[in-house]
Amino acid sequence: MSADEQPIASVWTRPRRQREQLSREQIVSEAVALLDAEGLEALSMRRLGTRLGAGATSLYRHVANKDELIELVVDEVYGELEVPAADEAAGWRSAAGRSGASLRSMALRHPWVASVLGQVGLAHLGPNVMRMSERMLAVFKSAGFAPDEADQAMSTLIAYVIGMATSEAAYLSLIARSGKSEQEFVKSLRTSQERLRLPEGQAVQHGKDPRQIREDNFDYGLQRVLDGLEARLRSTNGQ
Structure with missing residues (x-):
């Protein structure tokens, strides 16, 4: 595969790490809580790590940066939507x-x-x-x-x-x-x-x-x- 054919890097294509004390689900849940309470300006990997009682380094094992974290939290809240079926x-x-x-x-x-x-x-x-x-x-x-x-x-x-x-x-x-x-x-x-x-x-x-x-x-x-x-x-x- 040539460089031009390399897949686009995304948090969704990265394998999940197993048997870690801090899970992706915990990170996303706490990030949503932080955003709801204090807004987008308050979100940082360091701030989130403090809320989770972990260093920012622990978070980087699951998400590469803040942009990837945003992808995860947006997808998380989208799961709350109720879209009824319209069969006719x-x-x-x-x-x-x-x-x-x-x-x-x-x-x-x-x-x-x-x-x-x-x-x-x-x-x-x-x-x-x-x-x-x-x-x-x-x-x-x-x-x-x-x-x-x-x-x-x-x-x-x-x-x-x-x-x-x-x-x-x-x-x-x-x-x-x-x-x-x-x-x-x-x-x-x-x-x-x-x-x-x-x-x-x-x-x-x-x-x-x-x-x-x-x-x-x-x-x-x-x-x-x-x-x-x-x-x-x-x-x-x-x-």
Whole structure:
């Protein structure tokens, strides 16, 4: 095999080390916990090693660098997704909507994930990412989209979900830094808006649970994306 034909190095192609005190699963689990608690900026091999009670050298026996660690943690949280099967065309919209809602929930549980998804190269996709992507792609194929367009439809849905979740996660992070509950934070916003006498469309909605407002706003956009995909499907099928 020539140098040009050498396989791309990836954490997924490296043999697992057996009978070691520290396992890859332990490393990944602790890395996810660190990211959830302190964000991407806090992640380093040294910091992770300290949390595990081991030196960074022990970690390097399992992962070559931080980039490989990112591949592992992204794949780990992707395993939380729930992508229902759509065995017939009539069920594709419900399945796609539930998949999008599950992706949003995962991204809000792990706010760091949206910012690193673009760093995971296609050649380095892990088993969970591949499995969930294939299941979601099957939903759009079952709807009647041609293979190439099914991939585009799936990417459109994912782009909407990740965009909304990134904005929502930033908002929730701001609330967390304020030390207030979401209800308290929104109440303080309402007070400020009343003082500024903002137009009704720009003011925070009164009398509604702020979490429910976020759910409704996300679902509204999700349904409009699905409306567009459904209209496209009908036009290509001559309906």
